[in-house]
Amino acid sequence: xxxxxxxxxRNRKKPRALTGVTLALxxxxxxxxxxxxxxxxxxxxxxPDDGGQAAIAERCTADSGGAYRIETSLLPNDAxxxxxxxxxRLAAGDSSxxxxxxxxxxxxxxxxxxxxxxVPEDVAQRTTENVVEGALAGAQWKDxxxxxxxxxxxxxxxxxxxxxxAAGLDMSQPVTWxxxxxxxxxxxxxxxxxxxxxxxxxxxxxxxxxxGGGQIIQNPEAPxxxxxxxxxxxxxxxAAEIVSTIGDEGLGGPGLATQDExxxxxxxxxxxxxxxxxxxxxxPATNSAVEAGSLDEELIEDIGWTTYPRVDxxxxxxxxxxxxxxxxxxxxxxxxLAYQAIECIVSPxxxxxxxxxxxxxxxxxxxxxxxxxxxxxxxxxTIRESLELSAPRPQTPYxxxxxxxxxxxxxPPGSVVPATTPEQTAEFILAVLRGESLL
Amino acid sequence: xxxxxxxxxxxxxxxKRAAQPYSERAKGERRLxxxxxxxxxxxxxxxxxxxxxxxxxxxxFNYRLTAxxxxxxxxxxxxxxxxxxxxxxxxLGVTLLITVVTVVVELxxxxxxxxxxxxxxxxxxxxxxxxxxxxxxxxTVVSAFAWFYAFDINSGYINxxxxxxxxxxxxxNWFAGTWSSxxxxxxxxxxxxxxxxSLLLLAGLAQVPDELTEAAEVDGATWWERMSxxxxxxxxxxIMVAVLFRALDAFRIFDNxxxxxxxxxxxxxxxxxxxxxxxxxxxxxMGSAVSVLLFICVLLICFIAxxxxxxxxxxxxxxx
Numbered sequence: 001x002x003x004x005x006x007x008x009x010r011n012r013k014k015p016r017a018l019t020g021v022t023l024a025l026x027x028x029x030x031x032x033x034x035x036x037x038x039x040x041x042x043x044x045x046x047x048p049d050d051g052g053q054a055a056i057a058e059r060c061t062a063d064s065g066g067a068y069r070i071e072t073s074l075l076p077n078d079a080x081x082x083x084x085x086x087x088x089r090l091a092a093g094d095s096s097x098x099x100x101x102x103x104x105x106x107x108x109x110x111x112x113x114x115x116x117x118x119v120p121e122d123v124a125q126r127t128t129e130n131v132v133e134g135a136l137a138g139a140q141w142k143d144x145x146x147x148x149x150x151x152x153x154x155x156x157x158x159x160x161x162x163x164x165x166a167a168g169l170d171m172s173q174p175v176t177w178x179x180x181x182x183x184x185x186x187x188x189x190x191x192x193x194x195x196x197x198x199x200x201x202x203x204x205x206x207x208x209x210x211x212g213g214g215q216i217i218q219n220p221e222a223p224x225x226x227x228x229x230x231x232x233x234x235x236x237x238x239a240a241e242i243v244s245t246i247g248d249e250g251l252g253g254p255g256l257a258t259q260d261e262x263x264x265x266x267x268x269x270x271x272x273x274x275x276x277x278x279x280x281x282x283x284p285a286t287n288s289a290v291e292a293g294s295l296d297e298e299l300i301e302d303i304g305w306t307t308y309p310r311v312d313x314x315x316x317x318x319x320x321x322x323x324x325x326x327x328x329x330x331x332x333x334x335x336x337l338a339y340q341a342i343e344c345i346v347s348p349x350x351x352x353x354x355x356x357x358x359x360x361x362x363x364x365x366x367x368x369x370x371x372x373x374x375x376x377x378x379x380x381x382t383i384r385e386s387l388e389l390s391a392p393r394p395q396t397p398y399x400x401x402x403x404x405x406x407x408x409x410x411x412p413p414g415s416v417v418p419a420t421t422p423e424q425t426a427e428f429i430l431a432v433l434r435g436e437s438l439l
Numbered sequence: 440x441x442x443x444x445x446x447x448x449x450x451x452x453x454x455k456r457a458a459q460p461y462s463e464r465a466k467g468e469r470r471l472x473x474x475x476x477x478x479x480x481x482x483x484x485x486x487x488x489x490x491x492x493x494x495x496x497x498x499x500f501n502y503r504l505t506a507x508x509x510x511x512x513x514x515x516x517x518x519x520x521x522x523x524x525x526x527x528x529x530x531l532g533v534t535l536l537i538t539v540v541t542v543v544v545e546l547x548x549x550x551x552x553x554x555x556x557x558x559x560x561x562x563x564x565x566x567x568x569x570x571x572x573x574x575x576x577x578x579t580v581v582s583a584f585a586w587f588y589a590f591d592i593n594s595g596y597i598n599x600x601x602x603x604x605x606x607x608x609x610x611x612n613w614f615a616g617t618w619s620s621x622x623x624x625x626x627x628x629x630x631x632x633x634x635x636x637s638l639l640l641l642a643g644l645a646q647v648p649d650e651l652t653e654a655a656e657v658d659g660a661t662w663w664e665r666m667s668x669x670x671x672x673x674x675x676x677x678i679m680v681a682v683l684f685r686a687l688d689a690f691r692i693f694d695n696x697x698x699x700x701x702x703x704x705x706x707x708x709x710x711x712x713x714x715x716x717x718x719x720x721x722x723x724x725m726g727s728a729v730s731v732l733l734f735i736c737v738l739l740i741c742f743i744a745x746x747x748x749x750x751x752x753x754x755x756x757x758x759x
Contacts, residue, residue, distance in 0.1 A: 026547065084718055091504045091721075113505050155546065197703040255592040257615030257704075263593055397505065400720060412615050436499065438526040438729075439720055 009291040014252040027246035028292040040334050041069045042341055044099040046088065047324060048077055052358035053101065060344035066350045068337045070099070074081070079103040079199055083400070091327055098338045099125040099330030099345075102147055104138030104325055105393045105403070108220075111141040117368055119145050119329040127346055134321040135279035142221055143396065146327065148342050150350060152363035153322035154308075155207070156379065157279050161304045163187050163274040172318065176310045177208075178381060183276040184251055191246055192264035192276025195256035197411035202393060203320045204401040205410055208239035210318035210391035212311040216406070219394040224433040227398065229426040236422035238311055240410075244421075247413025253380045257412035269295055277308060279322065284359045284376075307386050318391035361387070402438055405429035450740060486607040498728035503722035517728035526712065527729075531736075534708045537621070538689040541628045546678070548629070549636030556637065564626060568641075571634040579631065583698040585679050586627040592616070614615045617705040624695045624706065632688070636681050644670070644679020690740060691733075 048212040057070035067385040073096075075082040080276060083106040089097055090110060102110070110116055119127075124145045129138055135152035139145055157175070164171050165181035184191045194200035200439045209216055214235025218228040230236065246252045253260065253267050261278055269286060276282070286303065289295040308319035327346060328338040344350070351362035352370035361383050394402055408415055409425040431437035498518070501511045521527045535633050555566050574582065589597040590613040602609040671678070684719045693710040699745045700706045702715070717726025755757055 076532050087505055087721055091507070115505070126744075197701070254610030255612055257612055258592065266593065309688065320564060380481065404715075404719070435725075438521060438524045438725070439715065 002334055012237060018181035025436075028206075029049075031053060035347050039066055039069050040337055041071055042098040042334060042338055043096045044070050044072050044345075045075050045097060045101060046072045046077075047075050047082055047103075048103045049360070050358045050365075052354045052360070053057075055357070056345050056350050058352065059350065060341055063344055064341070068334070070341055075101070076293040079106070080400075082106075083109075086110070086117075089332075093331045094333045095333050096208050097166065098332045098334060099342060100322045100327045101150070102331065104135075104321070104323060105205070105395070105399045106139045107138070107325060107327065108203055108395050109397045110327065111146040115330050116146050117330050117332060119148060120336075120339055123148070123339045123343060127343060130348075130364050130366045130388040131363060132363055132384075133389075134387055134392055135323055135325075136320060138323070138392045138395065139325045146328075148339075148346055148348050149297055149328050149363040150324045151354060151360040152387050152390075153361060154383060155279055155320045155322075156305045156382055156386055156392045157194070157202070157307065157309050158268060158276045158278060158282060159304050159306070160189075160268075160273050160275075161302050163189055164304070171304055171306055172414075174307065174310055174313075174325055176313050180309055181242075181245060181249075185249065187270075187274060189250045189274035190253040190267055190272045191245050191253050191274060191280060192268040193246060193300040194258070194261055194264055195243075195247065195252050195259045195413045197407045198260060199261055199403060199407075201407045201411050203322070205239055205243070206393045207277075207308060207318055207320045207391065208242055208311055209235045210314065211308075212238040212329045213315055214239075216402065217394040217396055223339070224398055227396070227430065227433055229429060231429075232423040234313075236426075237418050240418040240421050242311070243410060244416040244418055245381060247416060257414070259368060269299060276311075277320075279433045280361060280377065280379065280433055281405070283379065300327075305380060305382055307389060316348070318387055319386045319389055321387070321390035321392045323360070398433055401432050401439060402429055408439075451657050462737050467608040471682050472619050485696075491725060493729050494727040494734075496727075497723050498731050500599065500726075502724035505604040513724075518723070518732070520730060521728055526707075527732075529705065530707050530709050530712045533621070533706060534690055534692070534710075536688055537625055537628070537692055537708065541625050541689045542685045544629050544639075545633045545636045546627075548633045549681070550640050551642035552633065552637035553644055556641050559650055568638065570712070571637060573634075574631050575635045577631070580698065583627060583695045586615070586623055586630075586695070587699045601666065614700055615704060620700045620704055620706045622691075624699055626697050627699075628689065632685060636685060637680045639684070640674065640677055643674035644676065647673040667748075679744065679747060685743070686744060687737060690737060709736070 003084075015171060031387055038294055044053070044057055054072045057072050061069050075085060082101075082103065086097070086102070087106075087110065091113075103167075105115075115126045128145065131149045132152055133331055134154075135149040136145075138152075139147045139149045144424045157180070159171060159180075161171075161369070164183065167173060167186050169179060169183050172408055177268070180191065194204055206216055209230070212235030214233045218230045222228070247256060255263060255267070259267070261281075264278055265282045265285060268278070268282070269289070283303075286295065287300065290297055290300055295314060308317040324435055326342045328335050330343070336397045346364070348364045348367040349370075350364065351364050351367040354374050355367065356370075356372050359377075360379075361380075365384065367373075368380060375437070377383065396402065405428050406425060409421055409428060428437065432439050456513060482497070486672050497498055499512060499514055501516070502515045517643065531551050538562040556564055556571070559567055561649070573587065577585075589595050592598060592612045592614075598611070598613065600613065601607050612621050622748075650684055651669050651673070655669050660668070691710050692708055693714070696702060696706055697714075702708070702711045707715075709729070710733065713726060716722050720726070
């Protein structure tokens, strides 16, 4: 056989085989494509985190057995900007809002005009079992569950053991604001609080007023013109006294007027740190800084934690409550699947994993039984206890006005006058709500 | 132009006949002009005129985005609330203050820079222009963050320099007071825009005939006399363009204020007020009214500046 013929016959089979393989692969790919195309895609609008929500989305997509696919879409950094974007999209009837990570105070504003798809009863039952009270309250509007609690955050009182000891404070017992202010002053140290004009100021003022036995809004479900505020009260004055003392006496440090949670942490980690109210993220952040060598290892040993300080020694503290709930847009084309996906997302296993990997505490107490949590967060029990004590911010459709009104009048802390600021704030907010004043 | 030519010299019958085909051609050119400008005109109508008209319409309603069912016609009610509110006048005052201070300082510094560049050797002039324009090339948001962190109390390097200045509190928190915040906001604005103004003024300087300044010099005019009687009057057109451009830009300042103070401590400007009312509060009616008032303010600035501009142009021509 001539060389070229042998070559031909040997290779003639190859194209045939190749064609066969190509066709088979093509068929497989095509069938795969069509299958993938048939799987409904759910868009989950997430707040920025360390990738935990994207990981849960992947896990739930895999667990769904092809019933749905979850794609995540990132929202802006701060809660106020997230609210703005979601509100605009919901008002425009955007059907891509299948699942949304929502900050609790903004939920009534979205629930009131019917922007959220109702939570099916069976889903509501299953997803609220073992959920802490504060997180459950934040997920409701007019006594009805309108979102599903996902994770719940709370602020603790972090302290430098050395400073507390030197000041003679017994940190095994609940402490008051007055005690920590006195202790910091006696040791010539700074208190870590958030004094900037931002949402953190509302968080602080709300916690102080609630702990003093009052409420910022007395009838949060009332229409704008009928809202009654509890600012001009004994609790409001006590709260203003604490804020103004910290501002006036320089206890919050020179940067207090622009201090957010991150700067509070940096102040606390420094040589002048004493006590700080802040979210649990400070623990992994401090550990990472120590591991990176930017902070001394002894600092970790010197940090202690307990529940939020009290306003009155005889009344329990009302720690700030944060976190994220999950809602479904009313215009979503797959509300049933979205709630199915939400059930997967908020499972105790996913909440525990999210806490360990991203530092955001579960709202479901069952999740705390994961043994890895105690190892990663030795303060997990305190967090859980704090969640049980915590008080949500006012649940009202006019939260934005109330919050900005507070921020404008209570920041910087040094400008707060206990005798007049609470009343002036109340008058200002009410004028804004009645449409008589600009915010 | 063509009209003035025709009217200035009465046309004879022959000229009229000759002008006929020209007029036809002009008509055709005009039609072509409209045809070519048409798409741009439609786009302008859609993206500029429509939102303005819609905003003016929305401003007559009590309309909140999250309560569409409660939308109610209230006529000029929103305007009444705004114009009787201290916040509007305070924000207008802050906006005007920023506009006046930045425009004046930018003009002075820009003119000094333009003089340096004008006198510089030809070989380095291009390099100077490029180097000077760098701040203008930086995105405003980025420069605002750079200035914010430079003056930040915790880590700001410029803030640390001030520790050495006698009479300044070493723990001065620049963004916790009205005047200190406004100082940084305006400094950032001036730093960013002065180079551009200097280039505009450099172009104006180039228009001043050298013979005039040389003649003045020969006649014994001092530096100040040459500047005030020869150079500046001949640069009026360039100066007015710079003033108009910058006044409009500074009046609409947003990024620097939003990033550095977010309007805290009495540093809020009108554009931020419009943003917060419409976007943060979702009060479409009230926010639209603020936007319409802001638009009217901008129109007023344009009107005043164009009036001045026309007078000065005539003056500039007359002086030549």
